[in-house]
Amino acid sequence: MQNPSFSLRRKIQMIFAVxxxxxxxxxxxxxIQANRSSIREEMEASHRxxxxxxxxxxxxxxxxTLPDFAQFLQQTGRVRASEVSLIDDIGTVLYASPxxxxxxxxxxxxxxxxxxxxxxxxxxxxLDGGKxxxxxxxxRAVLDSWDDLKAILLSQGALFFIADVLVFWxxxxxxxxxxxxxxALRQMEAGEHQIRLPDLPGKEVGEMGRAFNRMAQAVExxxxxxxxxxxxxxxxxxxxxxxxxxxxxxxxxxxxxARELHDELGQSLTAIRSIAKSLxxxxxxxxxxxxxxxxxxxxxxxxxTTSDAMHRMIPRLRPIQLEGMGLTDxxxxxxxxxxxxxxxxxxxxxxxxxxxxxxxVLEISAFRIVQEALTNVVRHAGATQATILFTLDDDMLxxxxxxxxxxxxxxxxxxxxxxxxxxxxxxESLGGSVRFTAASAGGLEVRVRLPLPAPAAExxxxxxx
Numbered sequence: 001m002q003n004p005s006f007s008l009r010r011k012i013q014m015i016f017a018v019x020x021x022x023x024x025x026x027x028x029x030x031x032i033q034a035n036r037s038s039i040r041e042e043m044e045a046s047h048r049x050x051x052x053x054x055x056x057x058x059x060x061x062x063x064x065t066l067p068d069f070a071q072f073l074q075q076t077g078r079v080r081a082s083e084v085s086l087i088d089d090i091g092t093v094l095y096a097s098p099x100x101x102x103x104x105x106x107x108x109x110x111x112x113x114x115x116x117x118x119x120x121x122x123x124x125x126x127l128d129g130g131k132x133x134x135x136x137x138x139x140r141a142v143l144d145s146w147d148d149l150k151a152i153l154l155s156q157g158a159l160f161f162i163a164d165v166l167v168f169w170x171x172x173x174x175x176x177x178x179x180x181x182x183x184a185l186r187q188m189e190a191g192e193h194q195i196r197l198p199d200l201p202g203k204e205v206g207e208m209g210r211a212f213n214r215m216a217q218a219v220e221x222x223x224x225x226x227x228x229x230x231x232x233x234x235x236x237x238x239x240x241x242x243x244x245x246x247x248x249x250x251x252x253x254x255x256x257x258a259r260e261l262h263d264e265l266g267q268s269l270t271a272i273r274s275i276a277k278s279l280x281x282x283x284x285x286x287x288x289x290x291x292x293x294x295x296x297x298x299x300x301x302x303x304x305t306t307s308d309a310m311h312r313m314i315p316r317l318r319p320i321q322l323e324g325m326g327l328t329d330x331x332x333x334x335x336x337x338x339x340x341x342x343x344x345x346x347x348x349x350x351x352x353x354x355x356x357x358x359x360x361v362l363e364i365s366a367f368r369i370v371q372e373a374l375t376n377v378v379r380h381a382g383a384t385q386a387t388i389l390f391t392l393d394d395d396m397l398x399x400x401x402x403x404x405x406x407x408x409x410x411x412x413x414x415x416x417x418x419x420x421x422x423x424x425x426x427x428e429s430l431g432g433s434v435r436f437t438a439a440s441a442g443g444l445e446v447r448v449r450l451p452l453p454a455p456a457a458e459x460x461x462x463x464x465x
Contacts, residue, residue: 008175013168020160027156028149032115035145040118043136046081051123051134054084063129070094083137088130100140107139108146117142177205181212193220269307276300327363328355328390331370335388342378345386352391359453365426366399366450369434372419373401373446381405383443392452396432399448402439423448 061069070086073095086095107113122135177200187195196216200209279296325333328351335349358366370388377386383405391398420436423446427434432450439445 008171008178012171013164016164016167020164024153024156024160028153031149031152035149036116036118039116039138039141039145040120042141043081043118043120043138046079047120047123047134047136050079050082050084051125054132054134055125058125058127058132061127066127066129067094069127081137081141083135085133085135086130087133094130097137100137102140103143106143108142112146112149113139113142116145174202177201177209181205181208184212184216188216188219193223269303273300273303273307276303326355327358327366330363330367331388331390334367334371334374338374338378345378345384347374347386347388349388350390352389355390355392355397356452358397362397362430362450362453365430366397366448369423369426369446369448370399370401372423376419377401377403377405381443395452395454397448397450397452399446399450401446401448403443404439405443 057072058069066086066088073084073086078097078100082097084095084097085093087093117138118136120136122133125132125134180197180200184195184197193216196213197209200206276296276299280293280300332349335347339345339347374386374388377383381403383403386403387400389398389400391400420434424434427448427450430450432448435447437445437447
């Protein structure tokens, strides 16, 4: 579940609103301070003047004429921002200021009054036969300042509200291209990789749109490359499976042909040779003359030569060594056979680790590759020394066949000699590889890497441990 979040447009509007409130708060604070100072100054001046005037006038009246002073105050009327009371010695209020008529019935809020109204102590003037009490009443000044502040705040608030709406509208227009980019990204996320953006207004947004189009083009091309790679990989796997099936079929046909040669042709050649031998030992052959005896001898020799050639061919058609012996013993037997037939070639066979049990297809392919490499060494390299090394490397079987002959790797690969194609096809059908490089001592190195199936790899790991 995604965490809820505000859009950029909403965030900008909120920031502007907060700034508006901050500006209005600062303005309100400044106005409060100014109004407090102004009202206090006005109240002090008014109170000072009222006190001085009424004090001088009051001192002209005596106890007997104090009612006349009250009548004078009554005729004078209300003094602005002042509450005047005339009280005789016995506490009778002879005069009290009437309520204000200016903006009568209206008052500023109590909290505002508490903020701006000054605290000035009343003045008591002692007269002959009474006293005059003069106190300030800032309610009208406070109300005026409140009305002015309210008008200013309302006008400023309306102005800021209009500005906020205007900013919201402008930001919406400015961010509209970003919404298109977001929608395009979501379309790409949904799999529409062919989506492209038109030219967007604005320098930065336009560059973002062009960057998006470049990214979309790269993603689409990358997906096409991946798809092509997957298809090529599928074709390669199919080709490997086809090659494995073809190699297995060829091995089956070779085995069947070897059996047919051994069972059918071998018996026929043995029978022909037996008949020829019987003819040579028959007394009648002498009576037929030398040509008949020569023909019988030729038949006997030809049958023997053909039988020997057939017996040499059968192991190449089907490695008899692999049947019940395993790859290790089969390779050792093959090397011994080559060593006997070619005494001028010294072959060093090494197994870095004991080989685990391998599938038939892997054993046959490894045996055939080594057999073909040795055949090339014997027939074409002119070598006197050869090395065959089997190594287990994690889940890979590494085979090295090196000689000190005259074969050149580049010429070998360019011309396609020495069964290169067959060796490569066998290795690639199993997911392996064959590399031909120049040996350090001269000659050629054939490096083969064949992947081990999981059971064989686990067995190899246990052997290595």
